[in-house]
Amino acid sequence: MDDAVLVTTIGATPWYENFWVHLAIGAVVAIAFFFFFIVMYIWTERRVIGLFQGRLGPNRVGPLGLIQSVADVIKVMFKEDIVPDKSDKLLFWLAPFMAFVPVMMILAVVPFSENFQIVNLNVGILYVLAVSAISSIGVFMSGYAGNNKYGLIGGMRGLAQFISYEIPLILSLASLVLISNTFSVNGLVQAQTLPNILMMPLAFVVYFVASLAEISRTPFDIVECDSEIVAGFNIEYSSMKFAMLYLVEYGEAVVTSVLVATLFLGGWHGFFIDGPIPLIIKMVLVFLFILWIRATLPRLRVDQSMGFCWKFLLPVALVNLLFTAARMTFFPDLSNWIVIPASFVFTAIVIYLFAGLFKPGRKVAEND
Amino acid sequence: MSLRTEEFVVNVGPQHPSTHGVFRMRFTLDGEIVKDVEPIFGYLHRGVEKLMEMRTYKQGIPMTDRLDYVSAINNNWPYVLAVEELAGISVPQRAEFMRVIMSEMQRISSHILAVGSQMNDMGSFYTVFMYMFREREKLTDLMEMVTGQRMMYNYMRFGGVSMDFPAEFVPQLKKFIKVFPKYMAEYEDMLYDNEIFLARTKGVGCFKPEDAINISTSGPVLRSTGVDYDLRRDKPYSVYDKFEFDVPVGKNGDVYDRVWVRMEEMKQSVRIIEQALDMMPGGNRFCSKVPVALHIPEGFTYKEIESPRGMLGCYLESDGSDKPYRCHFRAPAFINLTALKTMLVGQKLADAIIIFGSVDLSMGEVDR
């Protein structure tokens, strides 16, 4: 194993600092974290969306309905596992895993605190991007394999959307890498003495919107889109395979909120204490914001979603990259007191300009 | 170079979240674009018209409730009017006002359902729906106060109405009409300024006034195209000539206009209720006792009213016995549905769903 690629966070002296032991402990903690938060996110989503809508949400199973998700998982496990007769059996079996495993793998490079990270990969950002792209193949596979037209439409829509939104996503991360001078995720966090959201709000906006589309959440949930194509790619799935696809959805939400918290909100940096607690608080806040959006907005149409990506996000991301590159080239040592207001002003101007130019609907005679 | 593409056929319905009942459309899709649509209905056919021929006139009233279950009171009306004309029964003024008040309440509650579920089709995940249902719940409660039922009110009778307003009803209704417009302002904030809503609705499913008249559509679908025709104003029945109200008329005949017309009509209904409450005279709710097996002299008549979905007509023919010889309903939603193909072809699949939703049909009425 090459030291340049894999570095344990602390020197290799006692037994517990052995690489394999560390990996095992880290994996257990990460997977526990992952599943715990998936379950909690499902509960949070149902409760919070309910509250947004003036409902109560699930409140019967356990205190405050906390173990509702557990009950649902138990129910779903005992459902009959139906495999459609004319489906592509191999892909049908494979798809949930293809979608599920990469999502979980992303957590490997997320630093939970300064010293605790499963793998401190020096190309962590590239790893995240590469691995998350695999998940979209899983989604398409599941849509295709079920031999269902709704599923196929959903899968196609998903694939198109994921590929498109990767680009602004990558571009906004590139600007991040530019100012932090590192590809390592932990390095990025360590570099954030002030959170990146303050340093480059435009990149944050682009990243956040693009990752909403990546995890197909409102207003970009055209993959599932239950009012049109019923449940989209997972329509033919049942039982545990369905549960896995369902978990993918929330797993992505967990991972995305963790990444947003890590990359833009200072990760494990906290106001008083550093470590996992500030990280968790931040990721939950990010998730609540996602829920707020979901509670408010209707869904874009598939072509409008694409248009939004290519006509709005991509140019904005490019401008942002150029601007950041220019700043790092010409004024590398500018004081934060200048950079923060300047970048907010810049963000406001860019969004204002591009938002004025961009119009999602087709043109009609104005009614009012 | 062009890729070889293939059209494919998708069945939407009869079990589908957005078909508002059990309606089925067979879409021929080219990618996302609808090339052809074939509406298939009859899944909810219960033979109501035939059932009414086998029941006495009075027993027919609960049958009419079940035509358009979303606006049951409006459905009582043309039938009751027809019987009253044939049998020469007169209606006391108080009962006329009570009918107007109840049917305008029903109109509001029906439009709430239409707009709310329209937003659902658009992917707004029940938020607007739930907010609007908060108001609808009050209406339903108020109507339950009077009739003892929440859906199949079975309210109108020949020569009057089944029950008088209870003492606590009028103050509560006054309170409701005072509060309701302010909640309406909130919904408008959520709809009319929302770019995604505008992008999804403006210029979608455009429908020309000539087509609308040729297909003989009625109700909001007709008025959204700019044809200014409302039976309540143009052929006033009951006591509608005593009220002052506007008929909202759209311009483009798109989904936006249909939603707008419905929202405006709710406000106008509130106006009518306000005036009706002020003008309501005392007296009886009944002119005389009508027997269960009312015998009607030979003859036929056609009566129509403006239901929330359009012109609802009832053709009634009597052969002198206690049962109708023929009872036919001109169901507005059924005729509006025939406009579907004109609106849908050439649109995206996602739009097709919301256009379909904007026609606002209830299958009970279409299939009868």
Place this chain on the structure above:
Amino acid sequence: MTRHFGQGMLKGMKVTLKNLIRGPITTQYPEQKLNLAKRERGISLVWDKDKCIGCYTCESACPHGSIHIETESTPVETGNTAPCVKKCPAHVDAAKYVRAIGQGDPSEAVAIIRERLPLPSVCAYICAHPCESACSRGSIDAPVAIRKLKRYAIENEDGSWMKNVKNKPASGKAVAIIGAGPAGLTAAYYLLRAGHKVTIFEDLPKPGGMMLVGIPRYRLPEDILMKDVKVIEDMGCEFKYNTRIEDPQALLKQGYDALLLATGAHEAGGLGVPGEEDPRVYGGAYFLKDVTFGRNRPIGDRVVIVGGGNTAIDCCRTALRLGAKDVRVLYRRTKSEMPADPLEVEDAVDEGIKFQFLVSPVKVYDENGQFKMECQEMRLGAEDASGRRRPEPIPGSNFVLDVDTVIPATSQYPIVPDSFGVTKDRSSRIQVDKEMATEVPGVYAAGDNVLGPATVIEAVAQGRIAASSIDKYLGGDGNIEEHLAKGLPLPEREGAPSSEYLHKFEYIDEERRHNTFDSVELSWAKEVAEAEANRCIRCDLKYPVTKYELKGGQCIYCSLCVESCPFDALYASNEYERATYTVKDQTLDKEYLGAAPKSSYFHPELDETLPEQTLLLNLDKDIPEPKEEAAEGEKKEAK
């Protein structure tokens, strides 16, 4: 204004946030106690075994066949009075005699009628039959044709009622009755039974009063009238015709111990418009009277009758029989507001009389020898005290009719000379007390001169009361009850009452109907009459219900059964509570309403003028009591 992408979405997010802060409106029932209004909810139907008589009305009313009843075939007496009997002014036991006809015994039926009605033949032809409008069968399809059945009984009796007649010994007192109309004849009959000597003074040359001159012969043939009068004559009543009594006090001095004024209401009201003095305006009551004695003025071809009562219908049909070609009736309201018997209106329409509704005369005048009548169209306005909608003229809708005769049939009133010495009201009706006694001792009054223009059966009812009180005045016990019927076993019935609809009335042929005064209606055959009588649901009996099944799964809670039950034996229970506004909801509306009202149901704006809730159900206990509300309000304040 260019709108920038994103602004509106933020606005929407503001609204959702606002609603998040408001908190949920749904509730965790039953954990969270709700502030609920208690109210009826048509959920569980309750059947009252005691009130139910097993008439199967609810079963026939149910649109889904979800009610199933089984009854015993033997009835029991309940002691209830049937609505027809209650409604009849003379309380003739219609329920009983209809039953007797159904059992095939018309003589028994006549005996039952005779117990309370000394003019059965007259009533069999022309009674206004209030019993039929009260008939419980009317809530199923149509009321039993009680009058028609009575006619069948009268025509087929054998006179066996006479066997049970009991006359009291002669008292030696003499009573003078002025007027041989229904009230006078009735009183005479019962006073004779009580042993008094009765003399009837009549202005006209024949007996009958209004029955003779107010009712055309095609409705009441003279021999039928005379049949009833003859019974009274045979009992020893003395008739003095062509005798007009001006001073009743003189009669008392002549040796009569008591006096009954039954002079009727023979004067016709005018048209009430300019020009009504013209001789071609012919008061309805005068017209009918003149026709009776064959001394009527010629009426020409075009006759217009103004009014909508029974007199108007009598006039128009009489005019038709006198040869008028164009007979029309003007009425200022609509058909459904007409006070006339709908069946007679139908007959009139059948005979070719034209009805013009919502029309009122403005004036009548002569133009070059042609009599003309200007009319005005009306529309119905607000309801008046009687619940009928008041007609209002439509300005500028006047039109002119060419007529030969105008017959106003709008009103009739009695003329009581001042020499009678009794108190009168504004419509010159005699004021009497409950006993029919005037202020003058020994002088009683009954009939139309007390009631104003009314029906024969009402006059009979008053005649009965007057007879009873005169008997008491003369020293008798005042008991005029008779027991003529021999009594029949209660009729058995399997299952529901006959489901047949009202049997058809047969008429004489059109030729005779148009040109002669022959009686229009034909009699019923035995089978028809018995079938019609068996339509009666027998409200005064009870067929005990052995099984009452309400199929809950089928029931749609349409409440048609509850509405149709003639005896209130079915009602919806109030076991279920329901929500109007929850506590949370109230606080929500506060934002827009200002201060929340103290309680959710009691409101200061509560409209006092609204009538009490007239549900079919007994709701009294469910209207929130103000006491509780106040207490709740105090509690809230205390907190």
